[in-house]
Amino acid sequence: MSTKKPLFVPRRHVIRGLLATTAFGVTSRLWTGCTPVKESEASSGNSGSSAKGKQIVMGFIYVGPKDDYGYNQAQAQGKAGVSKLPWVKSIEEANVPETTAVQETMRNMIEQDGATVLFPTSFGYFDPHILKLAKDYPEVQFFHCGGLYQADKHPKNVGSYFGYIDEAEYISGIVAAHTSKTGKLGFIAAKPIPQVLRNINSFTLGARSINPKVTTQVIFTGDWSLPVKEAEAANSMADQGVDVLTCHVDSPKVVVETAEKRGIFCTGYHASQATLAPKGYLTGSEWDWTNVYSKYAEMLQAGKTLMNGGIPHLVRGGLKDGFLKLSDYGSAVSAETKKDAEVAKAKFLDGSMVIYKGEIKDNQGKVVIPPGKDYKQQDTELEKMNWLASGVIGNVSS
Amino acid sequence: MINRYNWRTTLEAICIPIAAILFSLVLFGVFCAAAGANPLAVYGSIYKAAFGNWYSLQNTLIRAAPLMLSSLCTALPARLGLVIIGNEGALVVGGLGAIATGLALASAPPTLVQLAMALAGIVCGGLWIGAVGALRYYRAVNETISSLLLNYIAIALLNHLVGGVMRDPSSVNKVSSYPIPEIDMLGSIPGTRVHYGLIYGLVACVIAYFLIQRTTFGFAARIAGGNVRAARIAGLPVGKLTMAICFLAGSCAGLAGMVEVAAVHGRANESLNANYGYSGILVAFIARHNPLAATIVAILLGGILASGGILQRSHGLPDATVLVFQGLVFLVVLYSESLYGRLAIFKERPVSPGQVPPTPTNDQPSPAPV
Numbered sequence: 001m002s003t004k005k006p007l008f009v010p011r012r013h014v015i016r017g018l019l020a021t022t023a024f025g026v027t028s029r030l031w032t033g034c035t036p037v038k039e040s041e042a043s044s045g046n047s048g049s050s051a052k053g054k055q056i057v058m059g060f061i062y063v064g065p066k067d068d069y070g071y072n073q074a075q076a077q078g079k080a081g082v083s084k085l086p087w088v089k090s091i092e093e094a095n096v097p098e099t100t101a102v103q104e105t106m107r108n109m110i111e112q113d114g115a116t117v118l119f120p121t122s123f124g125y126f127d128p129h130i131l132k133l134a135k136d137y138p139e140v141q142f143f144h145c146g147g148l149y150q151a152d153k154h155p156k157n158v159g160s161y162f163g164y165i166d167e168a169e170y171i172s173g174i175v176a177a178h179t180s181k182t183g184k185l186g187f188i189a190a191k192p193i194p195q196v197l198r199n200i201n202s203f204t205l206g207a208r209s210i211n212p213k214v215t216t217q218v219i220f221t222g223d224w225s226l227p228v229k230e231a232e233a234a235n236s237m238a239d240q241g242v243d244v245l246t247c248h249v250d251s252p253k254v255v256v257e258t259a260e261k262r263g264i265f266c267t268g269y270h271a272s273q274a275t276l277a278p279k280g281y282l283t284g285s286e287w288d289w290t291n292v293y294s295k296y297a298e299m300l301q302a303g304k305t306l307m308n309g310g311i312p313h314l315v316r317g318g319l320k321d322g323f324l325k326l327s328d329y330g331s332a333v334s335a336e337t338k339k340d341a342e343v344a345k346a347k348f349l350d351g352s353m354v355i356y357k358g359e360i361k362d363n364q365g366k367v368v369i370p371p372g373k374d375y376k377q378q379d380t381e382l383e384k385m386n387w388l389a390s391g392v393i394g395n396v397s398s
Numbered sequence: 399m400i401n402r403y404n405w406r407t408t409l410e411a412i413c414i415p416i417a418a419i420l421f422s423l424v425l426f427g428v429f430c431a432a433a434g435a436n437p438l439a440v441y442g443s444i445y446k447a448a449f450g451n452w453y454s455l456q457n458t459l460i461r462a463a464p465l466m467l468s469s470l471c472t473a474l475p476a477r478l479g480l481v482i483i484g485n486e487g488a489l490v491v492g493g494l495g496a497i498a499t500g501l502a503l504a505s506a507p508p509t510l511v512q513l514a515m516a517l518a519g520i521v522c523g524g525l526w527i528g529a530v531g532a533l534r535y536y537r538a539v540n541e542t543i544s545s546l547l548l549n550y551i552a553i554a555l556l557n558h559l560v561g562g563v564m565r566d567p568s569s570v571n572k573v574s575s576y577p578i579p580e581i582d583m584l585g586s587i588p589g590t591r592v593h594y595g596l597i598y599g600l601v602a603c604v605i606a607y608f609l610i611q612r613t614t615f616g617f618a619a620r621i622a623g624g625n626v627r628a629a630r631i632a633g634l635p636v637g638k639l640t641m642a643i644c645f646l647a648g649s650c651a652g653l654a655g656m657v658e659v660a661a662v663h664g665r666a667n668e669s670l671n672a673n674y675g676y677s678g679i680l681v682a683f684i685a686r687h688n689p690l691a692a693t694i695v696a697i698l699l700g701g702i703l704a705s706g707g708i709l710q711r712s713h714g715l716p717d718a719t720v721l722v723f724q725g726l727v728f729l730v731v732l733y734s735e736s737l738y739g740r741l742a743i744f745k746e747r748p749v750s751p752g753q754v755p756p757t758p759t760n761d762q763p764s765p766a767p768v
Contacts, residue, residue: 009405059711065717091711091712092710092711093707093710093711093717094710094717095717095718097669099663099667099669099672100662100663100669101669104457105707108447108457108707108708108711109707109711111453112446112454112708113708113712
């Protein structure tokens, strides 16, 4: 009827609806109330059992998935290892791109989960994301995996850590040169940044210490994770007669699987891909992040921080310091190869090995390390590397 | 009665989407239980991370801002009967236009630069979807397909320009364009972390609502959307309407792109296509193409997206879980579209004879004796 009000709801229905909404609201309070109470009970139980009491919440952020058989898996294994310590509570988030999304993730970890120490593990998180968050949260410590910290430019609560994985690459090069029949090695790299170039050069120098005629073909795919390009590069190298492949990308899974499919050998990187290539996997350079993170956890628990100078801003280590390890030798590695590799490894472990010892020429013929000069692993000159050693086929500006 | 207002229709329009969202929550709970997490705890976490406290609410609002603008790109042409899913492309092109203008006018006062960037975003986005409308009107190209394919062209254009002509050589990690000066970036609403894009989104949605529901232009558009032939017969300029609505739709998404560039990133790079476009389609569909409802739905969806992180950290669920949730919501909502007009509870009740008012009959009262 035209006289009836447009939205006529009987009073009974209104009251019923209000009661129902209130009931729902009250019960949802119960749910959200439940979980924090449970967590705080659990954590107070935990801290009660450990003698020091205070729990450190560590946040780990990965750029890719945790099961990529590569960089992120190695980091996740490190996180799992350090979580075993009773005073450490760790949270992680995977697949966070190198954009402002990581700022949001870090902020959420600090605000919602109470993290006081963050480990954003991808190279591209540093500038501007970590720097911006470090300014906003001066009490939270940010440890970046990479080599970018500079004392005069960056805030005090930022530190960086990295490992001299090129030591393991040198030994991989030795193994590769022994096992290769054609003398052609292949290296699939992501971007021509100094750390990647250092791996390529160490690999080649190690290989050339066994066979001075060996060459390393290098292809830069352009980004850390481009599975299609990596597969194409692997196939094209196999077509050109390369018979040992290695790589420096976030996930060596594709390269290793392609090498196995083509029947050539490969050495791994970041984590062990031995299960993916039972016949062709020779050895590989693996990170041992559990060791590194445990050392950090111990320093943090003793009350040392970046801000009070207790934790150094630049933490580096090699085989000797347990930052990395060599994968187990595959079935195709001969006894003689193992001997040479162990000799080199022993030299690394007692600190007498110098990879970058003059004279070294780059692949354009220019002398980059003059004769008589040697650069120890910790030398910061090496962190600015922008050349490819002689024996590498490829150029830096791809 | 001809113009009797049917409250049941309004109730239906509110109840069915809410029921759809609740049902998709239930399905998501089943998924979480299968993945090994406690569904009630997951609901609690989503609530906590989306609306639980002021910090989380700000996260939600930051995510909702581009969604409101981007959803208008689908909602406006839908009133005209067109299904356009080119939000992503228009957003990217708008962002490109904005950054180009921002860099070109870098030395002008900030307000002027921001205004110019907004105009550039609006014009570029508008022309992009206007092209879709033109193709539809002049050559009857299906606008869904053409707008979808133009998305890919826009993203390729972005990568080409950002990696080539506009590339900033110092951006080693992520190829991006030169950044606009800090002072030209859109600020945050005072007292919050939310940028002004939220205000733009709300205002745009209100304007769009009034345009469609309360102006003759909107009325003409709705007629053309209801029945194109009837509109043509009535003499409405369908071609002009199509182009105008498509331009407006694209301009909203282009403005969203400008906000992304000016408020969030400060430069253009491949993270411009962060799926705000496709989520905008979802918002428009859930809101049944009503711009006012789109604001609420955008906040809801922003909340869902903002809770993605806590699902990983606190429950160990895989990182794609929040996308699964979004997909479930979309599926259930699309299915619920078929329920309109089918449920007896919302159907108009037949008018009982006793309620019919007396109609004027031909019986005249007997003439009064003079």
